Amino acid sequence: MKILTVIRQVPDAEARVRIEDGEVALSGAAWVLDGMDEYGVEQALRIRDDGLDAEIVAVALGPERTEEALRTALAMGADRARLLVADEALDPLAVAMRLADVVREEEADLVFVGGKQADWDSAALGPALAEALGWPLSDWTTALTLEDGGIRTEHDADAGSETLTLPLPAVVSTQQGLNEPRYPTLPNIMKAKRKETRSEPADAPASRSRTVGRTLEQRDRLGRVLEGDPAEAAGEVARFLLEAGR
């Protein structure tokens, strides 16, 4: 079995963000492997830990620096990595089209991709990749088991959760709850540098979306102040929150 895990590198959410000329300044940012993608790497490793003979290939499309995120996947235990080098940011459809070529070339049976990328908050790559491949998709997956040559997954739906059974090959988009990703071991960190990372120009199709402007999402505060008895006020707050949540 061959498992492909898609890796994205995003700014470290715990590092400070600088704003310059109304834009997020990324020049001095610290970059990390997207936590959502880490679930995919971990799940692939667990499939292999459970005794299945699986090759795990980490694939990324991005600038040269993305290699560090791939090395994290290798340090966790992926067997080899591929980097499609593209300096400009591409939209998820363009990335999906290019990644679909790699998936076909590698003849992968299962593809993991993070449910949502932390920087743009976009959840499009998983569905777009499944569409480009013509494969079934389990999105927002919280549990996965191999079963009769296919997979059985739990995934979040608009209301509640569903159980899906999918034939392979398939695309699985991950989210929190699927697993608890491991920390790389010291020996594996040292070996990661010696594993194969194949780097090639992305030659991806052009993005069909373009950025026309950016604004900060702002919501006006309600400005409601509750006065009087604290216990009554607390009840009022609870009633308000319940209704707001409906």
Next chain:
Amino acid sequence: MNFELPDDLKDLRRHVRDFARERIETVAAGLDAEPTFPRATLAEMGRMGLMGVSTPESYGGAGLGTLAFTVAIEEISAADASHGTLMAVTNGLPQKMLVAYGSEAQKEAYLPKLASGAWFGAFCLSEAQAGSDAAAIRTRASAVPDGYRLRGAKAWVTGGGEADLYLVLAVTDPEAGARGISAFLVPGDAPGLSFGTPERKMGQHAAVTTTVTLDDVFVSDGDRLGGEGEGFVMAMASLDGGRIGIAAQSVGIARAAFEASRDYADEREAFGRSIRAFQGVGFPLAEMATRLEAARLLTQKAAWAMDRGFRVTQEASMAKLFASETAGFVTDAALQVFGGAGYTRDHPVERYLRDARVTRIYEGTSEIQRMVIVRQIYRDRERRGRT
């Protein structure tokens, strides 16, 4: 000349830092307030390979060098000094001496358990009247059929009562001084082994320290480590690596204090501006950063030289002396930057200061390091023929 860490050690630093921030730093204040031996986090460190960094991979360790160890222990200690100490202890003499002097049977029996973190290894040398003067120990190992009976009391044992294996130094020949001391491997559940209540220490509360009493504890011949009379010499030969480890731990504590005060001085405003704009705050920050850099360079140089097989007695002592004194200076100066806030437990700097204080004491006091250094200075001079 190359002052840059190799790429793989930069990766190691990044991953250990992530782990330390997420898993260790988050429990540090709680363990300081309510001390317990942190088994769960030590087990996680074991899974990562942090509890047997330099033990060969064939015995379950990570098989890395001293420089890698300094990088890892700086990160762990920046998150919590107690975890740094516990890491230094079990990685230190119990495994170092087993690797260097253990029989094949001893290595196979103990190293995989220690290196994986399944077992914690403690070291018992000091006694109430034998600290810096370590050869003055009185714990006696008397020969009996098939082994020895150990009798005496050890002091300042990190992990006492919690460890699974104790490396105990005891006198086999009272007439022979330092050359009459031997080393023994004593399992934590050996009959006759008992422990005092944990010392109430100024800092590093989770690095539980107790006395260890040996009341006719039987040790078989097979659990004597090295030859009879070789214990003290073996322990002294392993000290250099330990001192480099404590130097790196000191750098870690100092770095945590420096970064906390650097950030605070940026955010805190007084007289209408950020307090870092005042020389009274800015100059100490510059001094802290400079000494921290110097301490790390001394530490890494000693580690680098050790990994290349050089004798590093002088370099290790210089690194340990300077880094621990730096940790004292930096944690104190950092607290001053915080002002009154730093004196409260709402900020971690007072803990850094308490945790750092002992780095000038254990693994050889600053005074002992100076004795070692001056001895080395004249030894080198005599070797070179007084040039």
